Amino acid sequence: MKESFRQCMAWLHTWVGLVVGWILFFVFVTGTAGYVDDEITRWMEPERPLPMQVLPEQSSQMLDQALTQLQTHAPADSKAWTITLPHQALNPRATHGLSIAWEEMSQPGQRGRRGVEELDPVTGQIQPETEPRATAGGTGLYRMHYALHYMPYPVAIWLVGICTMLMLLAVMTGVVTHKKIFTDFFTFRPGKGQRSWLDAHNIVSVMSLPFFLMITYTGLIFFMSFYMPTGREIMYGATEEGRQAYFQDIRQQKHDFLPVSMPQAPLSAMMHSAEQTWGKNSIASVHITHPADSQAYVELRRTGVTGVYWTRAETLRFNAIDGSAMKPDNTSNITGDTHRVLLALHEGAFAEWWLRWLYFISGLLGCAVIGTGLVLWTVKRRTHHQKRLSKATALSVSERFDAAGLRLVEILNAGTLAGLPLGLAAYFWANRLLPVTMADRAAWEFHVLFLVWGWSFLYACWRPLKRAWLELLYLTAAAYGLIPVLNLLTTDRHLGVTVTHGDWGLAGFDLSMLGLAAIFIYIAIKMKRKWHIASLSKKTATPANLHTAGVNG
Amino acid sequence: MSNTSLWLNLAVFISSLAGFICLALASDRQGEFLLHRAPRKQERRIFRLIGWPFLAVAWLLCWQGWGWSIGTVAWLGWLTMAGAGLTFYLPWWPWQEKKPVRAKPTPVAKAAPKAAGIGNTESASRMSTRSLVLASSLLAIPAAFVIYLTQQGPQPVFGNNALQSQIGPWSFALAETNDQAPISGPTGAHRKAFQIRFCQACDPHIRRAYLQVSKPEPMPTPRQAFNSTRWTRSVEIAIPPNSEVEHQLWLTVEAKNGEIYHQAFDFHQVSPVTAAFIEQMP
Numbered sequence: 001m002k003e004s005f006r007q008c009m010a011w012l013h014t015w016v017g018l019v020v021g022w023i024l025f026f027v028f029v030t031g032t033a034g035y036v037d038d039e040i041t042r043w044m045e046p047e048r049p050l051p052m053q054v055l056p057e058q059s060s061q062m063l064d065q066a067l068t069q070l071q072t073h074a075p076a077d078s079k080a081w082t083i084t085l086p087h088q089a090l091n092p093r094a095t096h097g098l099s100i101a102w103e104e105m106s107q108p109g110q111r112g113r114r115g116v117e118e119l120d121p122v123t124g125q126i127q128p129e130t131e132p133r134a135t136a137g138g139t140g141l142y143r144m145h146y147a148l149h150y151m152p153y154p155v156a157i158w159l160v161g162i163c164t165m166l167m168l169l170a171v172m173t174g175v176v177t178h179k180k181i182f183t184d185f186f187t188f189r190p191g192k193g194q195r196s197w198l199d200a201h202n203i204v205s206v207m208s209l210p211f212f213l214m215i216t217y218t219g220l221i222f223f224m225s226f227y228m229p230t231g232r233e234i235m236y237g238a239t240e241e242g243r244q245a246y247f248q249d250i251r252q253q254k255h256d257f258l259p260v261s262m263p264q265a266p267l268s269a270m271m272h273s274a275e276q277t278w279g280k281n282s283i284a285s286v287h288i289t290h291p292a293d294s295q296a297y298v299e300l301r302r303t304g305v306t307g308v309y310w311t312r313a314e315t316l317r318f319n320a321i322d323g324s325a326m327k328p329d330n331t332s333n334i335t336g337d338t339h340r341v342l343l344a345l346h347e348g349a350f351a352e353w354w355l356r357w358l359y360f361i362s363g364l365l366g367c368a369v370i371g372t373g374l375v376l377w378t379v380k381r382r383t384h385h386q387k388r389l390s391k392a393t394a395l396s397v398s399e400r401f402d403a404a405g406l407r408l409v410e411i412l413n414a415g416t417l418a419g420l421p422l423g424l425a426a427y428f429w430a431n432r433l434l435p436v437t438m439a440d441r442a443a444w445e446f447h448v449l450f451l452v453w454g455w456s457f458l459y460a461c462w463r464p465l466k467r468a469w470l471e472l473l474y475l476t477a478a479a480y481g482l483i484p485v486l487n488l489l490t491t492d493r494h495l496g497v498t499v500t501h502g503d504w505g506l507a508g509f510d511l512s513m514l515g516l517a518a519i520f521i522y523i524a525i526k527m528k529r530k531w532h533i534a535s536l537s538k539k540t541a542t543p544a545n546l547h548t549a550g551v552n553g
Numbered sequence: 554m555s556n557t558s559l560w561l562n563l564a565v566f567i568s569s570l571a572g573f574i575c576l577a578l579a580s581d582r583q584g585e586f587l588l589h590r591a592p593r594k595q596e597r598r599i600f601r602l603i604g605w606p607f608l609a610v611a612w613l614l615c616w617q618g619w620g621w622s623i624g625t626v627a628w629l630g631w632l633t634m635a636g637a638g639l640t641f642y643l644p645w646w647p648w649q650e651k652k653p654v655r656a657k658p659t660p661v662a663k664a665a666p667k668a669a670g671i672g673n674t675e676s677a678s679r680m681s682t683r684s685l686v687l688a689s690s691l692l693a694i695p696a697a698f699v700i701y702l703t704q705q706g707p708q709p710v711f712g713n714n715a716l717q718s719q720i721g722p723w724s725f726a727l728a729e730t731n732d733q734a735p736i737s738g739p740t741g742a743h744r745k746a747f748q749i750r751f752c753q754a755c756d757p758h759i760r761r762a763y764l765q766v767s768k769p770e771p772m773p774t775p776r777q778a779f780n781s782t783r784w785t786r787s788v789e790i791a792i793p794p795n796s797e798v799e800h801q802l803w804l805t806v807e808a809k810n811g812e813i814y815h816q817a818f819d820f821h822q823v824s825p826v827t828a829a830f831i832e833q834m835p
Contacts, residue, residue: 073809075760075811107775113761113775113778115760115782116782126757128757129783131783131784134785182580183580183581183582184582185576185577185580185636185640186573186576186577186580186582186583186636186639186640186643187582187583187640188640188641188643188644189644190644203637203640203641204637206636207632207633207636207637207640208633208637210629210632210633211629211630211633305623306620307620307622307623308622308623308626309622345626350623351623351626352556352557353557354557354562354627355619355623355626355627355630358627358630358631358633358634359630361634362630362633365633365637434702435707437707437708437711438705438706438707438708439705439706439707439708439709440705441708444702444705447698451694451695451698454694455691455694455695458687458690458691458694459691461687462684462687462688462691
């Protein structure tokens with residue numbers, strides 16, 4: 001074996017990265033959008049009212065009104081009653097008003113039906129909900145980052161899983177390949193072609209290495225029992241019943257329940273006791289159930305998070321009959337907890353908005369690593385290819401094959417790196433422009449996304465490569481930049497309203513669109529300037545290159 | 554607890570940045586670049602001794618602000634921002650040594666061969682046919698899309714073929730989701746999708762609606778329930794193999810006050826294709 005270990009790894013890094021690069025770019029772009037999916041959904045449902053600016057104070061009167069409504073509206077044999085008090089919720093991230101919810105007893109093999117009603121926090125009356133337009137919203141984008149689109153769920157999960165595994169491999173081999181990881185830690189040399197691309201690729205990868213390792217590894221953990229079912233199959237059997245039993249064990253849903261009735265102990269006393277430990281306005285929800293093997297209880301859940309493991313929120317439990325404090329079930333086990341902490345790290349639902357921006361930017365850096373990596377592949381080979389063209393008059397079969405491969409990668413790059421963001425912008429455009437009562441509206445928003453993306457591939461085939469890049473980038477910048485204008489023309493949830501109302505979730509969407517437009521216009525101008533210099537010098541230096549035909553094979 | 558203080562975040566960022574600047578000063582290339590001379594051994598040691606504690610201070614601030622678990626995540630996030638930000642900024646560092654402009658022509662010369670863009674060096678004749686095909690498809694695809702889009706009607710429940718009727722005190726529109734014959738599922742059972750929409754004032758009073766072939770005895774199973782609890786509700790029902798047209802389509806509505814209403818419709822009224830399909834079933 002002649003090649004060194006590092007050269008082997010470099011080869012692996014190059015080809016693994018290339019093969020899965022475009023899918024990973026899609027996964028990273030839609031996944032990054034997933035960090036703000038609730039805000040995106042909110043923007044895509046402009047019919048919903050602007051959220052309350054000041055949340056009403058949580059009071060025991062609200063609880064009493066909610067209980068009365070539950071008694072009249074929830075079915076007689078409910079398994080659980082839930083009252084949500086006004087608070088800022090984490091998942092989905094939204095301002096919650098007062099609401100009641102119930103879950104019916106589950107039929108064998110079925111989940112119990114659920115019902116929700118919004119209540120007016122002052123009068124306690126049920127409020128009619130506004131009907132939003134049919135859209136998959138940000139959740140749809142987020143779902144695509146693991147379930148893709150237009151294909152069966154298991155196929156997509158496997159495809160994304162394989163790509164993620166290869167990404168993890170690319171990250172590892174990349175670290176091995178990067179010879180001078182410490183010497184070059186702060187090195188960026190702009191304006192030097194291939195060298196600059198490599199520098200940029202290296203800096204972004206090294207600086208956000210913790211994020212990449214975490215996000216790829218935890219991404220695999222999500223569908224752990226799907227990718228590696230053997231352990232489960234040995235313990236529970238490879239049948240459908242075994243699968244069900246396994247998930248039941250994980251979710252710990254082994255209890256039988258009795259129908260819920262009005263708690264005899266006053267909720268106000270429990271609320272008071274909780275506020276003494278947690279402070280005022282710190283109760284997210286009140287949950288009432290009656291397990292068959294113990295007494296009915298009321299469980300109060302605290303707002304906010306205390307750590308990465310945010311799903312394990314602090315709770316206080318009280319006996320529903322006499323109001324005495326009860327010990328919550330001890331559901332923690334080290335394996336399950338580790339699993340859930342890893343997933344929580346991936347989703348970042350615990351993050352307050354500063355940290356969420358860090359997650360979002362790290363996601364964008366992920367897109368940048370994949371993008372620069374893909375471009376680097378072509379930059380490296382194009383120089384080599386040009387040299388070969390200027391020497392030989394006729395190309396051999398393998399050289400023609402190489403040239404066709406290079407052309408293919410170049411088209412895929414322009415079509416994806418500029419075309420996918422364009423498609424995403426088109427998704428938002430479709431949300432505003434498609435008729436509201438249209439059949440299958442939500443599906444058509446996605447069709448528009450993929451149609452525009454596909455169209456940009458064709459465009460990249462048709463135009464000379466550099467033209468295609470520039471024009472697609474201009475188009476993308478324009479598409480993003482005009483979204484706030486489109487929003488102004490089609491809804492009354494535009495910047496003038498959202499900023500003055502202080503609704504930074506909605507206003508942030510429009511402002512971020514302007515930010516994205518600025519990024520794309522910057523890249524386009526940068527490219528144009530660089531290529532302009534290059535084409536000027538070409539005229540004077542190497543006129544021979546102009547007559548090298550047959551590149552496209 | 555979630556802490557959104559600007560000052561805390563800024564302090565973490567600045568501390569990480571200061572740490573990285575010190576570490577950059579201690580390195581070979583950046584040290585020379587920033588100091589205009591190679592840093593001495595002694596200086597390097599001092600820069601490292603200042604730099605690392607700065608990064609540690611950033612972590613302590615995070616720990617104070619968010620607790621160790623979220624704090625560590627926030628710390629790594631700010632380190633990324635500070636490190637990447639610093640590195641990309643360094644080439645624009647204002648106090649750098651003016652180097653002779655020998656570096657300038659190099660990028661131009663290097664970039665020169667790339668300028669022979671691959672597409673535009675095509676011979677004219679080959680280019681024209683192919684680009685004509687591509688250009689026409691560039692226009693044809695969106696055009697076809699727009700035509701297809703305009704043919705998409707409104708949701709079936711808003712369409713002219715929807716059955717407008719009343720059950721109990723509530724009016725509604727019922728329609729088939731598409732005018733295709735029932736499709737056969739993997740188990741051989743035939744399925745057909747329907748939509749229903751109650752009037753705006755009625756909608757909040759309805760807990761659930763069900764649809765099925767032949768009279769429910771006494772209540773439909775949850776499988777026959779429309780899958781949404783508001784606005785346009787949709788369901789995909791099974792057409793049993795022994796169905797007859799006379800069995801009719803049965804709508805059951807369960808009100809929030811517990812009242813139950815049943816009503817039967819002829820298949821012809823709602824879905825003529827399903828009627829035809831059932832008639833020709835063996």
